[in-house]
Structures are given as C-alpha cells and as structure tokens.
Amino acid sequence: MTAPVIEAEGLGLRYNRRRGWALQDCGFALPAGRICALVGHNGAGKSTLLALAAGLLRPTEGRITAPARERLAYVAQDKPLYGQLTVDETLRMGAELNPGRWDAALAARLVASGPLPGDAKVRSLSGGQRTRLALALALGKRPELLLLDEPMADLDPLARRELMGALMADAAEHGTSVVMSSHILTELEGACDHLLLVHGGRVRLEGPIDELLAAHTLLTGPVADLSPHTVVSSSTTGRQLTALIRHEGPVEGPWEATEPTLEDLLLAHLRTPEGAPA
Numbered sequence: 001m002t003a004p005v006i007e008a009e010g011l012g013l014r015y016n017r018r019r020g021w022a023l024q025d026c027g028f029a030l031p032a033g034r035i036c037a038l039v040g041h042n043g044a045g046k047s048t049l050l051a052l053a054a055g056l057l058r059p060t061e062g063r064i065t066a067p068a069r070e071r072l073a074y075v076a077q078d079k080p081l082y083g084q085l086t087v088d089e090t091l092r093m094g095a096e097l098n099p100g101r102w103d104a105a106l107a108a109r110l111v112a113s114g115p116l117p118g119d120a121k122v123r124s125l126s127g128g129q130r131t132r133l134a135l136a137l138a139l140g141k142r143p144e145l146l147l148l149d150e151p152m153a154d155l156d157p158l159a160r161r162e163l164m165g166a167l168m169a170d171a172a173e174h175g176t177s178v179v180m181s182s183h184i185l186t187e188l189e190g191a192c193d194h195l196l197l198v199h200g201g202r203v204r205l206e207g208p209i210d211e212l213l214a215a216h217t218l219l220t221g222p223v224a225d226l227s228p229h230t231v232v233s234s235s236t237t238g239r240q241l242t243a244l245i246r247h248e249g250p251v252e253g254p255w256e257a258t259e260p261t262l263e264d265l266l267l268a269h270l271r272t273p274e275g276a277p278a
C-alpha cells in the first residue's frame with residue numbers, strides 16, 4: 001500500500017451553527033499516485049472536502065493532512081483568475097509564484113492548443129477557455145497533488161478529451177496524485193483508478209475502483225431472498241428483480257450475475273438513503 005497523499009480522521013466541517021454539518025465524521029486515506037474520482041450528490045460535501053484538503057478551510061473537528069500549499073494545486077469550481085491580466089501575464093505569474101517548479105513548456109503547450117491568444121485579457125475568455133488556462137496554471141506548477149473541482153464541466157467534448165489526456169499522461173509521468181470531482185460518470189470511468197464517494201457529508205465508499213467493482217455483483221432474475229449479501233439498491237418489474245449487491249461469499253441462486261460497471265456502482269450507491277449500509 002502506497003503512503004497516503006491525503007489522510008482524514010474524524011473530519012467534520014460546519015460552515016456556521018445555523019446550518020448542519022457539510023461534512024461529518026469522515027475518515028479515509030488516499031494513496032499517492034492515484035487518480036481519484038470524488039463523487040456525490042449536489043451538496044454532498046465534495047467542494048468542502050477539496051477546500052479542506054487545499055488548506056483553504058479549517059476543520060470544525062477532526063483532522064486532514066495533505067501536502068503543503070506550494071506542493072499542491074487546486075482548481076476551484078469557479079476557476080478564480082485575475083480578469084485584468086492577459087493569458088501571457090497569467091502564465092508569467094505562474095512562473096514567478098512557483099520558482100524552481102514551474103513547467104513553462106507544459107503550460108504553454110496547453111494554452112497553445114486552445115488556442116488562447118497570449119494577449120487576450122482573462123475577463124474576455126469564455127468559460128471553457130478560462131478552464132483551460134486554470135488547468136495550465138495548475139499543471140504548470142508541477143504539484144504533487146492536484147485537486148480539481150468539476151474541472152471539465154464547461155469544456156467542449158474535444159477539449160475535454162485533450163485536457164483529460166494531458167492530465168493523465170502528466171500524472172502517469174510524474175506520479176502526480178489527482179482528486180477530481182465530477183458528475184460525468186462515464187468520464188471518470190476511463191480516467192480514475194480510485195474512488196471516494198461522499199453521501200450526505202459522510203464517506204460512503206472509498207477504495208481502488210477495481211476492488212470495489214469486484215466486491216459488488218449486479219443480479220437479474222426472479223425475486224428471492226438475497227441474504228447474506230448486502231443489497232445496495234434493487235428494483236422489481238413484475239417478478240423480475242434487478243439488484244446491486246455487495247456480496248458476502250459466492251453468489252448462488254437463480255440469477256444472472258455480472259460485475260457492475262463503475263456507473264452501475266455509483267448510481268446504485270447514490271440512490272440509497274443516507275445512513276444505509278454500504
């Protein structure tokens with residue numbers, strides 16, 4: 001098992017007393033060098049978790065450890081950049097803020113393949129162009145840990161594929177750890193090898209994706225007792241049952257049993273009520 005790049009124990013955050021807990025009692029250890037999908041409903045606590053890992057929020061209780069600010073890069077959902085700077089000035093700022101680490105060639109390559117004009121003011125860029133610049137700035141920093149909050153949401157399909165490819169190639173070459181929140185499940189399927197699923201402010205599932213998939217079975221067949229397995233979600237049409245289970249030992253019975261896709265697994269867990277057994 002690789003050393004964790006982010007470790008949390010009893011982690012909780014409440015923005016203020018009137019609101020409930022945005023995150024509560026979260027414990028996990030993300031191994032270094034993985035590309036981790038961070039998944040959950042709207043409001044589940046994903047952005048809060050990323051901001052805590054980035055050191056921008058302090059836990060209300062518990063602890064979280066992650067690399068120091070200069071060794072991580074965080075791209076927030078709203079991609080904060082300086083609107084009055086040009087693209088070139090933004091990259092120069094990246095170089096000045098990250099002496100000894102800055103990968104000018106990589107950042108320039110990502111910007112050029114937009115293409116983003118170097119003299120364009122950031123405030124004149126489209127949402128997707130701004131995302132490209134924010135990712136160039138983040139990757140150019142050569143971080144040990146890259147925290148991305150819905151990074152691809154406003155990119156066109158080609159840009160999404162290209163930037164995701166660049167991200168994965170870079171992570172593979174340099175062993176960068178990546179945590180990426182997204183609602184686009186098919187996109188995560190090809191890119192990520194680790195999963196962190198938050199549900200109602202708590203960690204519901206965490207682990208290597210291949211192990212999590214192997215621990216679950218998708219069943220179709222006649223309605224029957226599924227014990228001793230844990231039923232994550234099920235539906236019946238007439239006498240036909242479809243269920244995603246976490247199996248306890250071999251699955252024996254009159255069902256057709258297959259390994260779920262990541263999308264099957266995520267949808268099943270997202271459908272379950274908060275607090276149900278994982």
Ligand SMILES: Nc1ncnc2c1ncn2[C@@H]1O[C@H](COP(=O)(O)OP(=O)(O)OP(=O)(O)O)[C@@H](O)[C@H]1O
Nearest residue numbers: 015016019022040041042043044045046047048049
């Ligand atoms: N600045 C804030 N002040 C008060 N409450 C907040 C603040 N930011 C988030 N919250 C609350 O904390 C909870 C978790 O929000 P968070 O933004 O972390 O969710 P999320 O999983 O990232 O959601 P989404 O998928 O919609 O981006 C929500 O109930 C939200 O209303």
